[in-house]
Amino acid sequence: MLENIACLSKYLIVIKTILPQKIVIECFTKNFMPLTNNVIIKLNEITTMVEDKSKLSEPEVDEIKSIFKELVKSGERYDVDEIEFWFKNEGSWQTREPIIRIANLSNYVQDKHQQTAHLRIMSDDDCSCGH
Template identity: 45%
Template sequence: MTLSNAVIQTLNEIESIVGKKDELADSEIEQIKDLFYEILKKGTNYDVEEIESWFSKEKGWKNKDLVVRITNLSHYVQNKFEQTSKFRIIDKDSCGCND
């Protein structure tokens, strides 16, 4: 799966958010998680391995630990989103049980 334009735009936003490319501040972590959540909320999916690959190809991301951290955040948000979306409650009339 290749990255969509929306995901690439978000990765560029992350790149501009992260001040030092050798560590993440707590506020940056929260912003990054919010950005990944917004992608999923809009119905766009992403491949975590493609995100890692994108960061490794971009200039300035020499700190492998930071790239792994951002990739882990994307994976964490994706898993959390998928878990919560599995448990949506449906209206009892919409299930067809009373037919």
């Protein structure tokens, strides 16, 4: 059975060829999270802050990381694909590499925050062992 998959930002389309004359097309809606106003405001700040839209400097990368850290610490969540889509359609970003870099930074910061948020450190005084 041959299978082709097209993954769009909001849909997943699967085309299966079962027999030479039978083709099955399935369409699934991907779960997505629209960007909140707070996230869009921060993306606009990034756009304003970056001087050369064709490449990111190290200080700009550090500032972008801190912007995403601030967002996730305040409880904001975002879909990385939606962030990439927003930068592609914003208008002033003509080069793909910095857009991908920003999306990767947003993914890294959000994943790191989610991993550390699950860890809770308990002091010796808080344990119930009786000592």
